[in-house]
Each structure stands twice: as structure tokens, then as C-alpha cells.
Amino acid sequence: MPHRDTLAHLSRLYAASEDPWNHRSSPYEAAKFRETLSAIGPGPFREALEIGCGNGELARRLAPRCRRLTAMDCIPAAAAAARRILAGFSQATVLQGCAPDDLPDIRPDLVLLSEVLYFLTPLEISTLGGWLNRNAAGPVVAVNWTGPTDERLNGAEAVGLLGQTLIMAQTRHFPRFRLDVLWPVQSSIRPR
Numbered sequence: 001m002p003h004r005d006t007l008a009h010l011s012r013l014y015a016a017s018e019d020p021w022n023h024r025s026s027p028y029e030a031a032k033f034r035e036t037l038s039a040i041g042p043g044p045f046r047e048a049l050e051i052g053c054g055n056g057e058l059a060r061r062l063a064p065r066c067r068r069l070t071a072m073d074c075i076p077a078a079a080a081a082a083r084r085i086l087a088g089f090s091q092a093t094v095l096q097g098c099a100p101d102d103l104p105d106i107r108p109d110l111v112l113l114s115e116v117l118y119f120l121t122p123l124e125i126s127t128l129g130g131w132l133n134r135n136a137a138g139p140v141v142a143v144n145w146t147g148p149t150d151e152r153l154n155g156a157e158a159v160g161l162l163g164q165t166l167i168m169a170q171t172r173h174f175p176r177f178r179l180d181v182l183w184p185v186q187s188s189i190r191p192r
Contacts, residue, residue, distance in 0.1 A: 018055055018081045032177055033058055036114060036143050039172070039179055040065070045138070049108040051099045051128075052116025056082030062112065063089040070106060074098035100128040109138035115177075117142060117158035118149045125158060129165025133184045140166060140182040147176060 019025075036058065043065030053059045053071035055078055063069050063086060071086065072095040073079045079096035086092040095104060099120070111132060117125060132140055142162060144155025153161070159180050166182040 015077060018077070019057075024057060028176060029057070031174065032114070032143060033061055035172070035174060035177075035179055036112070036141065037061055037065075039170075039181060040110065040112070040139075040141055043110075045069075045108075045110045047106055047108045048110040048112065049104070049106065050112040050114070051103075052113065052119070053082050053094065054078050056085035056094065058112070058114055059092065059094075060085050060089075063092050066091055066110075069093070070095060070104055070108070072097050072099070072102070072104070074102075100124055100131050103128075103131055103135075107135050107137050109136075111136050111138075111140040112143075113140065113162075114143040115145055115155075117144060117162060118151045118153045118155055120158065121152065122161055125161040126165060129162050132166060132182075133186060136184045138183075139169070140184070142180045142182060144178050144180070145176065146173075146178055 045066045046068065048062060048066040048069045050059050050062065050071040053073045056071060059069060059071040059082060069092045071082055071092065073082060074097060076096050079094050083094045086094060120128065142159050144159050146155055149155065155178060163182060167185060168180065169183050170181040172179045
């Protein structure tokens with residue numbers, strides 16, 4: 001679970017706005033969503049999981065590619081916003097909870113971590129990596145801001161820690177963000 005100061009900060013942001021990072025209007029967010037969905041591919045995915053879904057804007061774009069989508073966020077107001085935006089997708093479920101402690105009992109064939117890893121501690125990232133190795137049946141796509149985060153870890157450090165437990169298959173750099181595709185060690189599907 002993110003540090004309590006981080007949780008308080010994120011809660012304040014979502015109390016002030018349902019879209020605190022301008023996911024709906026920012027050219028940066030539009031480019032990040034486009035590149036993320038391109039890396040993910042068309043699907044269909046049997047069971048996808050987005051950890052740290054925020055207000056659900058990326059999940060809304062991902063849902064049509066999924067037979068089932070579970071999105072989760074640790075901030076109650078963010079999870080509520082995601083539920084509203086995903087209400088028209090019967091295959092989508094939004095959970096309020098923190099990774100890695102509250103991860104659902106599923107075997108996703110796609111896991112998406114978009115700008116969430118650096119909110120976790122190194123121990124939580126290691127625990128998440130263990131969960132992914134036991135439960136994920138496909139790629140783990142991690143998107144990270146490359147600027148300062150005001151957190152203990154920056155994006156490169158956070159994904160580097162996750163890469164210690166998973167197979168790093170691909171890294172692509174873009175202006176202001178990076179996109180990494182990782183695979184569970186036990187995956188029967190080989191990285192491309």
C-alpha cells in the first residue's frame with residue numbers, strides 16, 4: 001500500500017477533481033494511451049487486470065479488447081469515477097483496493113501498470129512481482145513517467161525492481177514516459 005502521505009495526497013487530488021491529471025484532455029495522456037494500447041495489441045484478452053486505474057480513462061479504452069477486465073485503485077474517489085466511466089461495459093469490474101495486498105484471485109493474460117509502480121515501496125514491488133509470477137498468464141505492461149515523481153522511487157527505478165522478478169522483454173522510450181513489456185518467469189508463452 002502506498003505510504004499514508006501519498007494516499008492522503010492522492011485522495012486530496014481526487015477530492016478536488018475527478019480528472020486530476022487531465023486524462024480526458026491532455027496531449028501527453030493521449031499519446032501515452034495510444035502507445036500503451038499499441039503495445040498491448042488488439043486482443044481479445046480473456047482476463048485483463050489494470051492496477052492503479054485512476055478515473056478509468058485508460059480502462060475505458062482497454063475494455064473493448066477484453067472478455068473480462070478488472071480495474072482497481074486504492075483511492076475510493078478514483079475507483080468510484082472508474083465505475084462511472086466503465087458502467088457501459090458489462091465485462092468490466094472495478095475494485096477499490098491497494099496492490100499488492102488486495103489483488104484479486106484471478107489469472108490475467110494481461111496486466112497493465114500505468115504510472116503506478118513508483119507509488120509502491122521496493123518490498124511491495126517485489127511482492128507484486130511474486131504475485132505476477134504465480135498468477136499472470138501473459139504480458140505485464142508497465143508505463144512510467146520519466147520525470148521526478150516526488151516519491152521514494154522514480155519510474156526507471158520502480159520498473160527496474162519489477163524486472164528483477166519478471167522477464168524484461170521490451171523497453172521503449174517516449175518523450176516523458178517509458179513503456180516496458182515484462183513476462184512472468186513461468187509463462188508458457190514466450191516474449192516477442
